[in-house]
Amino acid sequence: MALTAVSSEAENHQRHHLDLYASNQEAEIERLxxxxxxxxxxxxxxxxxxxxxxxxxxxxxxxxxK
Structure with missing residues (x-):
């Protein structure tokens, strides 16, 4: 997992972006x-x-x- 600060305005966008790394991307997407x-x-x-x-x-x- 990774968190990245973003430069967009807080009023319009989220201030952090979450990346989830999966060894089986398709299965993780279906689970989510x-x-x-x-x-x-x-x-x-x-x-x-x-x-x-x-x-x-x-x-x-x-x-x-991943």
Whole structure:
């Protein structure tokens, strides 16, 4: 897991970004979706190794292939 400070305005965006690293990304995404996460529409680069999800409060986070 990694936490990164972001430069966006606190009023409009979250101030920290959570990255979760998973050895089985697909299984971890399915597990998170089953407990309340949702997929976020995102413009992914062609070589993206991450998927953006949102928790029930609307905080976004990434699940990254380890």
């Amino acid at each position: 979706l089953s407990i309340g996460a949702t997929r976020v529409e995102w413009r992914y680069p062609d070589d993206a190794d991450f998927v953006v999800l949102s928790d029930p409060d609307g905080n976004t986070f990434c699940v990254i292939e």
